[in-house]
Amino acid sequence: MRTVRIGEAAAAAGMTTKALRFYEQHGLLPPVHRGPNGYRDYPPEALARLQFIRRSKAAGLSLAEIRNILQIRDAGQAPCAHVAAQLAQQLTDLDQHIAELTALRASAAEHYQAASQGDPTQCDPAQICSYL
Incomplete structure (x- = not known):
């Protein structure tokens, strides 16, 4: 060839x-x-x-x-068993990352909801921003 x-x-x-x-x-x-x-x-x-x-x-x-x-x-x-183990670990890691991202999104959505409905004149300057 x-x-x-x-x-x-x-x-x-x-x-x-x-x-x-x-x-x-x-x-x-x-x-x-x-x-x-x-x-x-x-x-x-x-x-x-x-x-x-x-x-x-x-x-x-x-x-x-x-x-x-x-x-x-x-x-x-043949690396098949090793590949299967690597992919199983990859799936576990991805599931954990997805769960962390889902929790992060929920937190960000909660803060956004409060910030979008808030009144900036009521913000406590000592807290820098009352929404976080």
Whole structure:
């Protein structure tokens, strides 16, 4: 199979060339072969890896988590159980964050309601703003 240059690889993966260099620098992509002209030549399997990185980021996984999954795969093991555990933790974290945001929204709505119906002339200067 033929190798592709960084621009082609980036376009095929839906990323920028800067992202590919970043992923290579941070160990998510193995070092790529450079031709005599200094251009990076990506093998076809690099595209699958880049698409995996994009899907993993879309699921909210961190670069460290993605790197760990790739290391498991690179060691010849299927990372499925590890991925399931990571996604379960991601769901737990998201549920907690949603609950915190819901509480924050309720608090902000309560303060907004008071502020929108209040009379600024009745505001106690010692409190800076009576609505907060």
